[in-house]
Amino acid sequence: MLIKPNPASTTLYASPQEMESHAVRFIMAEKNIEREVINLKINEVPEEVLELNPCQTLPTLFDRGMVLYDLSVIMEYLDERFPFPPLLPVDxxxxxxxxxxxxxxxxxxxxxxxxxxxxxxxxxxxxxxxxxxxxxxxxxxxxxxxxxxxxxxxxxxxxxxxxxxxxxxxxxxxxxxxxxxxxxxxxxxxxxxxxxxxxxxxxxxxxxxx
The missing domain is CATH 1.20.1050.10 (Glutathione S-transferase Yfyf (Class Pi); Chain A, domain 2)
Known part of the structure; x- marks a missing residue:
């Protein structure tokens, strides 16, 4: 299992059972994003990721050297970073x-x-x-x-x-x-x-x- 984030890929650290993680996995699948999804407990997330996530929560998204950890921020980032199909209106x-x-x-x-x-x-x-x-x-x-x-x-x-x-x-x-x-x-x-x-x-x- 990949534990440390791969700089060349979009990596999602997620809980295998919590709704926030499920919502993000659904979005990533709907957009067919090339990704690494690592389902684990919060105490199994690499320290270098947790150090950049002061809330120390899941889901945590690692992409392009950034670590994102708020559900709304992650969802909107994915929609803008991978615009097809769009999941938010333009208006x-x-x-x-x-x-x-x-x-x-x-x-x-x-x-x-x-x-x-x-x-x-x-x-x-x-x-x-x-x-x-x-x-x-x-x-x-x-x-x-x-x-x-x-x-x-x-x-x-x-x-x-x-x-x-x-x-x-x-x-x-x-x-x-x-x-x-x-x-x-x-x-x-x-x-x-x-x-x-x-x-x-x-x-x-x-x-x-x-």
Whole structure:
């Protein structure tokens, strides 16, 4: 296994089971980026990389001598560095809207990624509350899942790359949505899951989640 980054390639250090890493793997597969993806625990990341990542978190991207470690920064960098297919719109208003959605789902207080983390790591009471909130939030957005093939878009975007890991984990999280009421959500999810790039993004342990 390659542990130290290869200066001549794009190297992603990723967790084999966390959503942030899954989202980045999905994007890299969708863009068919020539890459080294190293799935490991944070304490296995080379010291020379961690020294350049003050947060000491995964995913961490090494490319062209740079080390990037914020999820949004990594995703936007990959979209600009490897522009085809584009996963963010060119129009500044539409791009700002996508950025807000990403913030809402992955980084804001009480965001969906935070809720998933609480379900997975919190005590029984906190996990139950987070499960109810996430289920309710999903149901509230059913009209948006039904409106276009992808989330508020006719084409796949980074937003979809962020949502797919959550939806893939619903069974593992103990969340069961009403099959009739939530059909638009499941149709949307299955559309993402059917993509070869999504299948390619899955680690061995993630394949068992659904």
């Amino acid at each position: 500044p208003i539409e791009k700002a809207e996508k950025r807000l959605l990403i913030f809402r789902f992955t980084r804001s207080q009480g965001c969906w990624y935070e809720l998933v983390n609480t379900i997975e790591t919190g005590n029984e009471k906190k996990a139950s509350e987070a499960r109810k909130i996430l289920s309710s939030n999903l149901i509230e957005l059913i009209p948006l899942f039904a409106y276009q093939p992808y989330f508020k878009s006719d084409d796949m975007s980074i937003v979809d790359a962020c949502l797919a890991p959550i939806l893939w984990r619903l069974k593992k999280l103990g969340i069961k949505l009403d099959s009739k009421k939530a059909k638009p959500i499941m149709d949307y999810a299955n559309r993402l899951f059917a993509k070869n790039s999504f299948k390619e993004s899955l680690t061995d342990c993630e394949k068992e989640y659904n």
